[in-house]
Amino acid sequence: MLDDVFDGIQPGEPSFAMFRRWIQEYEDTVVGSSDRLASNEVHNQLSGTLEVKLLALRTTNSMDSIHFVSTYAPIFLELVRSNPNLGPSHDSASIPLARVLTSGQYELAHFILLDLVCPMAYGVAPALDYDTSLPPSESNARLHDWINGCPLEMKLILANINKHVAWARVLPSPDWRPLEQQLLSWQPRLHSVAQEESWKRIARLAVQESWRQALLIYLYMAVCGVASNDPRVASSVRQVFQVVDTVKPRLQTVTSGQFLMQQFIAGICTPHEKQRAQVRSKLSNVIETMIWLFPVSKFVPVLDHLWHGAAAEGRPILWRDYVDSRKAVIP
DSSP states (O other), X not given: OHHHHHTTOOTTXXXXXXXXXXXXXXXXXXXXXXXXXXXXXXXXXXXXXXXHHHHHHHHHOOSOHHHHHHHHHHHHHHHHHTOTTTSOOTTOOSEEHHHHHTSSOHHXXXXXXXXXXXXXXXXXXOSSOEEOOSOOOGGGTTHHHHHHOOOHHHHHHHHHHHHHHHHHTTSOOOOOHHHHHHHHHOOOOOOOOTTXXXXXXXXXXXXXXXXXXXXXXXXXXXXXXXXXXXXXXXXXXXXXXXXXXXXXXXXOHHHHGGGHHHHHHHHHHOOOHHHHXXXXXXXXXXXXXXXXXXXXXXXXXXXXXXXXXXXXXXXXXXXXXXXXXXXHHOO
């Protein structure tokens, strides 16, 4: 299936419909087998259920991401709590974020990433509470980065930014400057791959740097409350587009998809019509958005509402203007 996706198969083609039927049949088999399982097989059944549901989310558009997270959070929690190596620390009910992300259980890592990016896109609180203080498992610390392009450190910072955004709705936000300093001082990490082409190495660095800039935008806009024409925001927006343009000539579908969320965040804030058109075109590519976990193509109408409303003619906006557009288009 992935080979055909990379070759440019479109959702309306017969073979794509066949892939979806296969996924549905597999989903029915996995989800419907619990009555025949021994107790020691239930964990594997739950893991398979979560994994196939994540695959279905990316290929069938049958459920919004935010509803997916809330619906399947109980399965995620059961998988984490039933694993003694992943369960919360004795004095906390929070999910040990780094420990789960580096466990090698990719369905759990994918679910967490979805729960981390949903607050950015929807302007809501995360479904789960994460403990970002515990260290990762160093043996697997970089495995999941290779799949989605978002470095482990960026996921930890994103979780903390989401907490600050949620707190700011009801209480004065805690000091955000430590998060800013973490982002400003962080350096992309590159692990060598045997016989890797140099452009791929550069592309991996570009993906990491674009995440750093996107989270700076999110921090300044959603936590600090500054407008999109604030020099710090404008600088990060500019750098996201510069980074993407630097590697664009050599990007393949799978690599290009790893820039989608960062371009989406930058697109919210850019006043330039050329860059808005670039973001709109990129996010409208259903195949590329399917490669990445979060279906950002659904948010193109949200951006259109924003760009023709509060941000019309390049006017600066606040983060709440974007959230208002999201609520108007995706209630």
